[in-house]
Amino acid sequence: MENGVSSFNQFVHDFSMDSDNSSLEYSSEDDDSEIYSDGLEYPPTPGSQSSRTSEAGITKFSRHQKDWIRFILLSILFPLKLLVWIPVNLFRLVYYGVLKAMSFTTNKRPPHLRAHKRVLSLKDHIIHRATDRRRGVVEDLHLGIELSIEAVFDVVHKAAHLLLSPSEAFGALVRLFSSHESAVKGDHDGEEDASIYTDTLGENDPKPKERTVKYQPLNTDARTCQDVITDLGYPYEAIRVITSDGYILLLERIPRRDSRKAVYLQHGVLDSSMGWVSNGIVGSPAFAAYDQGYDVFLGNFRGLVSREHVNKNISSRQYWRYSINEHGTEDIPAMIEKIHEVKTAELRLTKPDIEEETDDDQPYKLCAICHSLGGAAVLMYVITRRIEGKPHRLSRLVLLSPAGFHEDSNMVFSVAELLLVLLAPVLSLLVPAFYIPTRFFRMLVNKLARDLHNLPAVGGLVQTLMSYVVGGDSSNWVGVLGLPHYNMNDMPGVAFRVALHLSQMKRTGKFIMFDYGSTSANMEVYGSPVPLDLGERYELIDIPVNLVAGQKDKVIRPSMVKRHYKLMKGAGVDVSYNEFEYAHLDFTFSHHEELLSFVMSCLLLVDPNPKHQVNQRGVRSRRKGQVANSG
Template sequence: GDDAASELHPLAALPDLDGARARLRALAAWAYLCACACARFLSPLAWLRWLRSVVVSKPLALLTSFLEGLTELLARHEEGEADLIGGIIRGAGYPYEQVEVTTADGYILTMDRLPNRGSRRVVYMQAGLLDSSVGWLTENCVSSPALAAWDRGYDVWLGNFRGWAGARRHADPAVRDTQWRYWNFSLDDHALHDIPAFMERIHATKCAELREAGALREEELRPGAPRPYTVSVIAHSVGAAATLVYAVHERTHERAVPVDHMVLCAPAGFHMDIPLSIWLISLVFGNYLTAPLVVRHISAVYIPSRVLRLLFRKVVHDLAHELDAVGELLGVVIGNVVFGGDASDWSLAASKRDYLVARMPGISIQLLLQLQQSLRTGRFEMRDYGRAENLARYGSARPFDVGANYAALRGLPVDILAGTRDALTPAAMVRRHYELLLRAGVAASYQELDYGHLEFAIHVRDQFVGSLMAMMDAHAWQERTPD
């Protein structure tokens, strides 16, 4: 049959060549594709393209997207905080205006005012280092010194010293745009330039407003007439030290000081007893060898960019308010390790609203060196520039000794408040001011409160505000009998 025939046919045993060729073509195609893929994968150019994508392109795209989002957030943040102080004051139902002041050496500063235009009672409040006028404000009018003073009829002026990291303003662009030139100031410049500029603006404004309101009598309009209003000063820490330098220096040089009463809360000036951490920093950076280099090349301690300031405030705010345990731990570490056991709420202080993107304060190295000078000498002096420059500035080889000239304050009542849990300006150092004032014949009072350094400015207690108001009222305009 057929099977037998096929077995006998000579070609019947040959393989299927068409199928084999098809399989060979498929195998060759797969081999080609694999070879191309391997060649592409193993090619140096391919590796470079892959690395560029992974290391450069994708991270750059992510960074660009992040920065665009951060820029948008920053814009919204600044828009919301541009009028933060005014928003707090107006939101509490009080009037507000911002006043721009230019100092004699060209710095452009800002004062925040709660105007009481017809009042003859003025209070000027000055915050300390790393603080601003927000320190005198809370939404609660009972525990806010500024709002409480306005309620009692005072025209309230809140001063802000030079040294805002994000708002370097100066009449000379060369100073404004050069870091070391802008930050080349000390406590003396706050005292002899900033405060006088504030006082001059207050005086000009009050005289003009009282005149326009018809509140001045004829004899008060005559040249040389007594000032038609009273001024109380409430100052904290470095702000209090600057106030003392201002008043003593001006009166010693027989210039009028338009101040009727001072309340000094934890005043700086004497720093023989300071936390170990600050002593070590001053030892490293404040000696005669390193100080000139530090002043020239560092000039100030602050967060340099708006983005970093925003991130700093966001992180600290979240730690203090969202993660209570972490925030409390942060405050304990700062207070006990960094600041030698000060009892203030440091985590809350760092998240305060005056640490704005544009207005976050910085610290001038010159000012720190002046505070370190007190540690070295044990005296409350103006800046020591060396013998030659001291002779030119002060007329003596030694700098002007503020504490030794407290007799210039006779006739100017001074109330001093110290905190028994304050490790930055300990009560013993604050008491030194009081003892020298008494010895000089100045009408001074002294009181110790169970406060840390910052409790005069944050977490202010209602009783403390009431005491401040009573101190001011004792020396306010209605206590005087005009001639």
């Protein structure tokens, strides 16, 4: 629609005007209009023309013959016009319909008009940057139907016009092919690039920097963790980490290079670093830690569908051949050693006398905040590093609903565990991992999540069904599907061995490492016929641990977290236990000031410079002694 008039009404109006214009050809040059009693001048009508013709008599008869001959010729040429019109306009209908639905530039306009429209699109993009910018499937269908109706009426209108003027049909055909060539040149794989100026905090030279933003033609929210961090004005750094078995991990950072306090945040299953920043400035643990003066590191486990590996030709089956063991003994060690390398080099550069203020080779304090599977992996990391006699470099653990003990799971998880254990020999060959393999289906899931937000009744139904599947957990499952890291370009997956490992923990009722299924395989890896029971080695944990459970958490129930607490307490670990009225996903994807305050208070318990404080106390005591002696 344009200016409140539908395309159909516009067609009727234009068609009537074309008819009036054609009737003007029958009139003489001297009688171009009629003057009525109201003094206004009107164009002649077919009725008035016929009356004049009848009055003219014989002088007009020859003109009638010419008109009839012209009418007969047009009738004969009509099939030819129709054959020309059908392919041309069908091509235009498909071309312009797809172009309107899939790109920002719906009309072919001169370059300066396209540039102006691009600026307007950029302005709207920036205004709605912090909101959900996706369209759902229902919205796409609605938009497609509207565009199709508009295109049909536009074709009918232009077809009628071209039938009355064949010369313009030929000109339109020439313009169509010429405009198509120019459109192909200006198109870049369905995406438009635009440069915007951004600024970040904490940089020595805070000048706006030009950054290229790619628009997604399918209207899917494909923002990364970097986009969220920089758009909110925080500094960002990406660090590539390569594990000893060749996996390439992304360690993301909100840097405070001169800070001696660092925090490492590790996500859980089917998640990424996006979970720690998804609530914005106010409700995200990563931003809260940075605002408290911490150098923030966001870890990412292996397991994205992009399959980053040093071996570019690695097969899907080879890539997904890992369990929780690799998360705890490969991923976390590689990332923490990289953190140690970076922090040590930066602090020695910015503070040359830093070694005199510390007792060991670690001039900073590193705490870890881990959720769900990340909690189980970091416990495995600490224990195995102590067994190997290597430093784990951590000062405190804050574990939010950590995995490890699952004997108290609901019926759905029990059935899944039974099927995985019984069918493991077959499923391991057929299903290397649980993930969405193609971009199309990932895009479809992304758009369906948007539809669930726009249709509260359907979204509520799906939310209820998901809650029942996981035993009544009230997490915002529909909202989590709408997060940007569940997009068409990349998406977290779960290796089959990770799921099987969790099933083994539930079946045995113990926090064990992966059972390879045979005595010889276990002997080769662990030196014993059975896998290592981590719960029996909690006495090796030599740092404080803060355990947090959710009263509404039905995925990892409070009883499972209490099992960790009892074993740690019995092993003499400095451990605390707290419960909050949260569900499983509320620890990362929901804004809870109470939880943030508790986590920050745990971090503040770690003194980044204990030796310096001891020296300061000694100086103060000596000063007091000198004052007393002088008195």
